[in-house]
Amino acid sequence: MAVNATFGLIWFNEESFDEIDVLRTMFFLKALQMIRKLLLSALCSVSVSATAFSGEAQAQGEASQQYCGKLAQIGASAFRTRADGYPMDRVLNEVKTILQSKPETLEDAEEAIVSIYDDRSVSSSQQAYAKVYDHCRQ
Numbered sequence: 001m002a003v004n005a006t007f008g009l010i011w012f013n014e015e016s017f018d019e020i021d022v023l024r025t026m027f028f029l030k031a032l033q034m035i036r037k038l039l040l041s042a043l044c045s046v047s048v049s050a051t052a053f054s055g056e057a058q059a060q061g062e063a064s065q066q067y068c069g070k071l072a073q074i075g076a077s078a079f080r081t082r083a084d085g086y087p088m089d090r091v092l093n094e095v096k097t098i099l100q101s102k103p104e105t106l107e108d109a110e111e112a113i114v115s116i117y118d119d120r121s122v123s124s125s126q127q128a129y130a131k132v133y134d135h136c137r138q
Contacts, residue, residue: 071109071132073129075113091113115131
């Protein structure tokens with residue numbers, strides 16, 4: 001009888017491990033879905049900011065402030081994507097696709113993204129925004 005009880009205990013433990021493996025797999029899949037959603041959200045934020053640019057990127061006065069503000073939003077988004085662990089190349093490729101018809105804006109957006117990814121002293125999206133905005137206004 002002791003052998004049957006031991007065998008039942010071993011069988012129960014194997015079944016428990018199977019359940020744990022299933023739970024781990026489900027958790028892993030949910031984590032991947034969340035990461036994909038975060039990347040999509042970050043890239044959508046960049047794309048919304050980028051597509052809002054007008055064709056007159058170099059206009060003076062209020063239009064120039066608006067342009068710099070939108071460029072600064074891209075910088076803040078770049079900080080968030082960097083903080084989430086996404087590689088700069090992926091973000092640059094996405095922005096390149098979105099802004100391919102606006103080469104001047106694309107160049108400015110790429111410069112903003114690279115500057116935020118390369119500057120480890122920037123520690124918040126607000127700092128990233130301010131850095132890009134100030135650089136744009138100069």
